[in-house]
Amino acid sequence: LQMQIEYKVLETENNIEREQNVRILKHFIPQLQVIRTNKQNLWQNNIELYRLKESSQGVVILEDDVVLCKDFLTKCENVISQNSQDVISMFRGDKSEGSVKGYRGGSTFAWNQCSYFPKWFCDEMIKKENQEAFEKWYWEREHVWNFPNDYYVKFLLAKLKKKYYAYYPHLVQHLTFESAFGHRARNRISKYFIDDLEKQNGKEN
Secondary structure, eight states: OOOOEEEEEEEETTOHHHHHHHHHHHHHOTTOEEEEEOTTTHHHHHHHTTOOOTTOOEEEEEETTEEEOTTHHHHHHHHHHHSTTSOEEOOOOOGGGTTOOEEEEGGGOOOTTEEEEEHHHHHHHTOHHHHHHHHHHHHHHHSSOOOOHHHHHHHHHHHTTOEEEEOSSBSEEEOOOOOSSSOOOSOOOOTTBHHHHHHHTTOOO
């Protein structure tokens, strides 16, 4: 049976290189749902990513500055089929963990370039009480609102005492676009992008 997975991306408004990249993503993922956002409505639109159809098993959320691996949909849904009730990270910029896949503590979640979220977790993400608890925690911790989309995931995983699954090799690569919001580093490149590893191993067709 085909998995009922939604695919979504937040597209930064008035940013030509990101808009062009989203068109490429949609070419390879025809069912990709594009939600356009700006700085003012970023947080609310981020929450909307997790609002799914009742029939959906979960959602793959992409950022608008990634390159997909070859045969992305097949590889992605194969990964999900093995851990369909877990949050799954399919990209991490942190190179210190090497190429070992497996479960990680929820409080270490980061780099939400390409991740899968099962519906039960999405239902928790859209609960008002969880959003309010996170906002209180984040303001007390950071004292400034720096578009903390991935922080909310890690906060909720830790609150629920859940781990996430870090998958290697990575199914997307991060592009070196200038940060649209938050002034984050541009060079978050993975050493473990599957297409690059296959080239190194002589498997490129």
